[in-house]
Amino acid sequence: MTPDHIRTEIDRLIAELLSTGLAMDSNPSTVASPERNLRIATWVRYRPTTELAFTTVEEYRWFVENRQYNLILFDGSLLQITYKFRRRELVEHRLCYYPCPFHLDREEWEMYQEMGLGLLDLLEDFSLEEFQGHLRLRSPIRFDFDLQRAGENHPASHLHLGQQHCRIPVFAPLSIGHFIRFVFGNFYPDQWADFLHKWPCERLGRTITAGQGRRLHLNCT
DSSP states (O other): OOHHHHHHHHHHHHHHHHHTTSEEEEOOEEEEEEETTEEEEEETTOOOOOSSOTTOHHHHHHHHHTTOOSEEETTSOEEEEEEEEETTEEEEEEEEEEOOSBOOOHHHHHHHHHTTOOHHHHHHTOOHHHHHHHBOOOOOEEEEEESTTOBTTBOSEEEEESSTTOOEEBSSOOOHHHHHHHHHHHHOGGGOOHHHHTOOOOOOOOOOOHHHHTSSOBOOO
8 A cells, every 4th residue: 555556546436426426526636745754645735633623513614615525425424535654654544434414405415516506605505494404413433543642542543433532443444445335335325336335445454452352343354
């Protein structure tokens, strides 16, 4: 696995999801080098994580307004894929599925797109009553890998649910294939297309410790 390989795989994912109507918007992917020996496979104009509270409507709107995503899916949910390499070693990744906190009909999306308007325009047109009627309480699901901060109580690879301090151990850093299969297989079974089902999963080496393995954790053979 290399940053260029990741960028190519993200480009392929973007092309597939846009061509099948499973995504409504995307950002170009890139490999950035913010410092010597560090390369980040991510989206153009990538910015560090916002200081806004995790799992809030404000955070979701900030991501959309500042275009901090690889893809917006057909229902307004976001996919964020970022891998960091120091020299040739994978040291971090952020794989986030951020469900849209509002339920909107596909016809509404299409009408706004035909008018040349975007997702934020649609959300800003909500009245308070409409906002309450569309609101959905759904947690983002974020798979993080952080080799530098790894410890017994901070698994190198972990899953965030509900709040920032929730870190469920994961057996290893995940490939894009693992992430895509998890998201679409669990949350979009009706759109579980053949090309997504067959997306390859790359084994990156187990990082879970024996102690973490005795706790409730995520594993994959």
